[in-house]
Each structure stands twice: as C-alpha cells, then as structure tokens.
C-alpha cells in the first residue's frame with residue numbers, strides 16, 4: 001500500500017486502484033457543507049457553453065478527473081494535474097480549469113448526462129472525493145403551428161386543435177384570448193398536450209386560440225388562430241357572394257359619385 005501513496009505512480013493506474021478501494025472514497029454526503037457541482041448556467045443550451053463548477057471544496061486537489069455517465073476508465077473525459085497544470089488528453093473538446101471546473105463548449109443534446117468528478121488529494125495517503133451532477137441540455141425552440149378542424153363555431157360539434165412542433169421534447173400549453181386556457185369537462189387534451197379537443201362547442205368558444213411550446217430555457221407561441229362565431233347567429237350573414245359583390249360595387253359607385261360631386265362643387269369653383 002505504501003507504493004500507492006506515491007504521487008509518481010501513473011495517474012490512471014492510481015485512479016483505478018483508488019476506485020476499487022472504495023473505503024478510500026469519501027462520500028460527500030458525510031460532510032456538513034457537501035462538495036457539489038453546479039452547472040453555470042443551470043441548464044445547458046444547444047450550441048452554448050456550460051461550466052461545471054465545484055462548490056464547497058476547500059482543500060487543494062492534486063488531480064481532477066472528470067467522467068461522463070459512469071466513472072469507468074472508458075468514460076473518462078479528461079484529467080488535470082494541479083501541480084503541472086497539464087490536462088490529459090490536451091486536445092479534448094472539454095477543458096478542465098485550474099480550479100477543477102469542467103468547461104464544455106458548443107453543447108449538443110447528447111451532452112445531457114451524469115457527470116462525475118474525482119478529486120484526488122495526497123496528504124496522509126490518498127483521498128479521492130467523488131462528486132456527481134446531472135447536466136440537462138435543451139434546445140432553442142421553433143415556433144409551433146396551430147391548426148383546427150374548423151375555422152368557425154359549429155354548435156354542439158366537437159372541435160380539435162392540433163399543435164405541431166419540430167422540437168420533440170417541448171412541453172405544450174394552450175391559450176384562449178391570451179389567457180391560459182381553462183380546462184373544463186368539455187375540454188380534453190392528449191397525453192403530450194399536442195391536441196386539444198372541445199367536446200361540445202358553444203358560441204362563447206369563439207375567439208383567439210394559440211399554443212405555446214416551452215422548455216426550461218425557451219418558449220415560443222404559435223400565431224393566433226381565430227375561431228369565428230357561427231354565421232347563423234349574426235344578422236346579414238346569409239348574404240350570397242353575389243349580393244356582397246353588389247354591395248361592394250354599390251359602395252365604389254357611391255365613392256366615385258361623391259368624388260365627382262366634390263370636383264364639380266369645389267375644385268371647379270376654385271379653379272375659376
């Protein structure tokens with residue numbers, strides 16, 4: 001065992017032995033102020049950086065070794081010798097800073113994982129602290145798209161809204177006239193909230209509907225979808241297309257006549 005205590009042993013070998021001798025691994029939960037890893041920012045964003053910082057560690061670590069998922073050697077990201085200030089491997093995407101923090105640049109969704117840090121201290125023998133954290137990574141969201149099986153209220157029939165989003169893991173919430181849609185016995189949502197069913201539509205359901213996709217780092221609301229009131233409840237709604245065109249033409253003729261009147265009464269007068 002005395003050989004083990006020599007800091008000159010190759011790090012990997014030492015690390016493996018230290019891991020095997022679990023009695024040497026000090027559980028952080030036994031401490032008053034536990035050593036912990038805090039990601040900054042708290043949630044990773046695809047394409048951005050995250051820094052896994054170490055809090056509550058007051059001693060001087062000799063070697064910092066970071067792992068992803070499990071602390072098997074094959075999952076080692078990199079290790080850093082405090083004395084020599086050398087990171088192994090030197091060219092890894094992730095960088096270990098002199099205080100042991102791990103910088104992960106240009107995050108992708110696959111970086112979301114458990115991260116494990118082993119801090120080795122040579123003092124009276126070798127002590128290895130193990131600290132674990134979970135990193136969550138989210139993507140910026142695209143605007144969701146809202147569609148429905150009808151654009152107007154059809155009383156007593158059921159209405160189905162669909163919210164489509166390209167972001168698989170996004171949560172979805174519904175809005176009615178800019179307020180969170182109250183769920184009643186007439187409304188039903190699918191498991192992932194992507195469809196909203198109004199089972200028996202009433203006149204008062206007419207209004208503006210929107211869906212919103214959100215995750216802890218972003219939120220995007222769809223364009224407004226306008227559910228029109230039922231035609232039969234409005235006066236004048238039974239006008240045929242021909243009648244509407246007639247009215248429009250009539251109005252245009254009226255405007256032209258008024259224009260001509262103004263011309264004759266005013267402009268010609270002043271021109272004289």
Ligand SMILES: *[C@@H]1O[C@H](CO)[C@@H](O)[C@H](O)[C@H]1NC(C)=O
Nearest residue numbers: 046047048105106107108109
């Ligand atoms: C960031 O990562 C993506 C793949 O996840 C890659 O396509 C892109 O080139 C990287 N950007 C930089 C600046 O390294």
Ligand SMILES: *[C@@H]1O[C@H](CO)[C@@H](O)[C@H](O)[C@H]1NC(C)=O
Nearest residue numbers: 154155156157200201230232
């Ligand atoms: C809808 O149902 C209510 C109550 O059952 C009824 O009074 C009303 O006439 C129905 N409306 C239509 C358009 O069918």
